[in-house]
Amino acid sequence: MGRAPCCDKANVKKGPWSPEEDSKLKEFIEKYGTGGNWIALPHKAGLKRCGKSCRLRWLNYLRPNIKHGEFSDDEDRIICSLFASIGSRWSIIAAQLPGRTDNDIKNYWNTKLKKKLLGIAPSQRTPHQQPQQQKQLQQQLLFPSSSSSSHGSYYTSPIPPLPVLESLPPISQNALGTVPTTTFPTLLQGPPYQYQMMKESAHMIMFGSEQSCSSSDGSSTQISYGKEMDYNYIGRSGGAEQMGFESDLCAAGIEETHRWLLGGGGGGAQVERDYGLSRLWEEAPLEYNYEEIKQLLGSLNGYTNNGDRNLSLGDPTGSGVRGSFKSQGRVM
DNA sequence: AAGTACCGCAACCGCCCCACG
DNA sequence: CCGTGGGGCGGTTGCGGTACT
Structure with missing residues (x-):
């Protein structure tokens, strides 16, 4: 038997992040941090996203000093x-x-x-x-x-x-x-x-x-x-x-x-x-x-x-x- | 201009490890 | 010691954009 999913798949949004979601997540983390619990974070931040998705979005896109573009x-x-x-x-x-x-x-x-x-x-x-x-x-x-x-x-x-x-x-x-x-x-x-x-x-x-x-x-x-x-x-x-x-x-x-x-x-x-x-x-x-x-x-x-x-x-x-x-x- | 093929990248999936109760 | 949940990671997918016919 597989393990329980990390979040309620039916009630989470998937796909590309909207600018509103981005700003919600960014503001929340900048204000409160992740609290060491990504699973609970989206609920607290008012996002209908899986915690893992939030984590990924933050780490790969929203966190400060992210460099995009050409590699040297x-x-x-x-x-x-x-x-x-x-x-x-x-x-x-x-x-x-x-x-x-x-x-x-x-x-x-x-x-x-x-x-x-x-x-x-x-x-x-x-x-x-x-x-x-x-x-x-x-x-x-x-x-x-x-x-x-x-x-x-x-x-x-x-x-x-x-x-x-x-x-x-x-x-x-x-x-x-x-x-x-x-x-x-x-x-x-x-x-x-x-x-x-x-x-x-x-x-x-x-x-x-x-x-x-x-x-x-x-x-x-x-x-x-x-x-x-x-x-x-x-x-x-x-x-x-x-x-x-x-x-x-x-x-x-x-x-x-x-x-x-x-x-x-x-x-x-x-x-x-x-x-x-x-x-x-x-x-x-x-x-x-x-x-x-x-x-x-x-x-x-x-x-x-x-x-x-x-x-x-x-x-x-x-x-x-x-x-x-x-x-x-x-x-x- | 329309259709097709390909590319790049954001996001998801599923597995594994580890901390914790 | 064992089971469970969360975090982290690498692999894969899907979609939008672009090049080409």
């Missing part, structure tokens, strides 16, 4: 790098982009950024001229096994490139048992952890083995899977690999000495302070193999192709990344 190149980079590192954790990604909402970023990724990465310019409208070719290209990108012609080909991305991906070492089944899973929720939960983790992961996303990087103190670090860093896989689900790195870098205020980050399949992430995002991108190659992008995208979530609409990243197993992420912890 810097924002593109941050989204790409975080997506490569942690997958579709839009709320975490949004936390790194002031004024942007998870919904915004999700939409932006699904409608534009992903196509940019796949080399399909969003402004290129070719529905009538080249629909088949576009579909073929998308198919080719999304289902590499059906094509051998793409192997080894390069193209220039319209946005700054992702770091080169390399294949991961095999995952041992029993690696899961070595992971202190209690650490992970601790790391993800709460503002300090969330901030610190994301700040660092945004600053330091390294892929592949044998990458060398320099710290601000002038020292050079060789990053190599399984060598310099003690890393542990914490699970694999739906084609996405989650991995953790053990690090002795201890951020202020955080007692844990384990930093668990999630890496998309084919990539990994390391935490290190003093290594700037800009620097990382400067060192990234100017071109990248789209096999590598496919590998990245494919291994993160698997693919579903829902007809001729937007290409959709999803978990074909239905049990995939999200469930395992969720089971590990949440952001707030």
Whole structure:
């Protein structure tokens, strides 16, 4: 048996918000706050809306300092790098982009950024001229096994490139048992952890083995899977690999000495302070193999192709990344 | 000008986690 | 310890606008 709905569906308004509803909600929250109870809020505010709907409207549209409109190149980079590192954790990604909402970023990724990465310019409208070719290209990108012609080909991305991906070492089944899973929720939960983790992961996303990087103190670090860093896989689900790195870098205020980050399949992430995002991108190659992008995208979530609409990243197993992420912890 | 196809985005849906009684 | 309700999140849908034939 399913659970009871959060509100009386028959008596709530659905669909687009009117300006009157917006101002009611805004005024109420500015005056009284949310009171920590979204379910009760619409009634108090005199709105015939579901509490969840109010929450969404407030978070995505009405709250102060919301930024709408074009994403900057810097924002593109941050989204790409975080997506490569942690997958579709839009709320975490949004936390790194002031004024942007998870919904915004999700939409932006699904409608534009992903196509940019796949080399399909969003402004290129070719529905009538080249629909088949576009579909073929998308198919080719999304289902590499059906094509051998793409192997080894390069193209220039319209946005700054992702770091080169390399294949991961095999995952041992029993690696899961070595992971202190209690650490992970601790790391993800709460503002300090969330901030610190994301700040660092945004600053330091390294892929592949044998990458060398320099710290601000002038020292050079060789990053190599399984060598310099003690890393542990914490699970694999739906084609996405989650991995953790053990690090002795201890951020202020955080007692844990384990930093668990999630890496998309084919990539990994390391935490290190003093290594700037800009620097990382400067060192990234100017071109990248789209096999590598496919590998990245494919291994993160698997693919579903829902007809001729937007290409959709999803978990074909239905049990995939999200469930395992969720089971590990949440952001707030 | 009308019809069609596509795109972008706001909003909804349903699942999961966690706090609380 | 267990059940329940609320909050949060990612995925999906639907509609209005726009481009194109």
